[in-house]
Amino acid sequence: MxxxxxxxxxxxxxxxxxxxxxxxxxxxxxxxxxxxxxxxxxxxxxxxxxxxxxxxxxxxxxxxxxxxxxxxxxxxxxxxxxxxxxxxxxxxxxxxxxxHPAPLLLPATPPALRLTALVLAAHTSVHAQHCIDMDILTRLCGHSSQQIEELLDRLVAIRILRAWLRHRGTDEVLWHLPNHRHETASL
The missing domain is CATH 1.10.10 (Arc Repressor Mutant, subunit A)
Structure with a gap:
């Protein structure tokens, strides 16, 4: 959709x-x-x-x-x-x-963050590292690549993502989810 x-x-x-x-x-x-x-x-x-x-x-x-x-x-x-x-x-x-796009559950956030997290959640795999082509991400979100990079930084800042990277050779965006197992074990 x-x-x-x-x-x-x-x-x-x-x-x-x-x-x-x-x-x-x-x-x-x-x-x-x-x-x-x-x-x-x-x-x-x-x-x-x-x-x-x-x-x-x-x-x-x-x-x-x-x-x-x-x-x-x-x-x-x-x-x-x-x-x-x-x-x-x-x-x-x-x-x-x-x-409620599991595994990227968001607190109340602006639409830009919600839509970006939704697209990432739809492309999250069972592997530890997830990726999507930057062109696809920008098209599905309706953002420019610069806006996407800022939104990904904000998702890291609010701990929805652990980290992300734009691979310049393939123009793919790679991201890692927070490791909730270690967080709950340390509580």
């Missing part, structure tokens, strides 16, 4: 709008209708932020919702979202996981 959204949404779409679009795409029914509970929008810190909705509506991706209804309801206008392969049940699980 992250790949689909990276092509379906305009490049200048804000990170908050991308996170909202992800939840809408994963929670849509077979007819493109979406219902988002008020608690979900509050938890995402998007309740009352109409400019995010306007971004997606101006891009022709969804109809503006009626904000007086609870839950917030709208219809997605991009028919391609309905052609995505996962079943409705799988998409609901993915929508929940996108809010």
């Amino acid at each position: 992250l790949t689909y959204l990276s092509t379906a949404l305009p490049r200048f779409t804000s990170l908050a709008a991308r996170l909202l679009a992800l939840q809408c795409a994963l929670r849509t029914d077979a007819r493109g209708r979406v219902r988002l509970p008020a608690g979900l929008l509050c938890g995402m810190r998007l309740r009352g932020q109409r400019e995010v909705w306007h971004e997606l509506a101006d891009a022709g991706w969804l109809e503006m919702p009626n904000f007086r209804s609870v839950p917030v309801q709208m219809r997605l206008l991009d028919a391609a979202v309905l052609d995505q392969a996962p079943s409705r049940r799988s998409r609901c699980r993915a929508a929940h996981w996108a809010l």
Whole structure:
């Protein structure tokens, strides 16, 4: 779904709008209708932020919702979202996981950090070292490579990542997760 959204949404779409679009795409029914509970929008810190909705509506991706209804309801206008392969049940699980992307669980953070951590979590492997091509990372996050590097530094500073490195020869971003086993053993 992250790949689909990276092509379906305009490049200048804000990170908050991308996170909202992800939840809408994963929670849509077979007819493109979406219902988002008020608690979900509050938890995402998007309740009352109409400019995010306007971004997606101006891009022709969804109809503006009626904000007086609870839950917030709208219809997605991009028919391609309905052609995505996962079943409705799988998409609901993915929508929940996108809010809590294990193993990169975040405290309340800005959308830029949340989206970056989500993309990294989606590309985290069972190996100790994880990697993704910088071009893919920038496309999926909607950032420049300089912005990505700053966000990765911030993820290290708040201990979501232990370390990261950009391999200049292959242009891959490599990262290590904190070793929670050693942290809990020392407590």
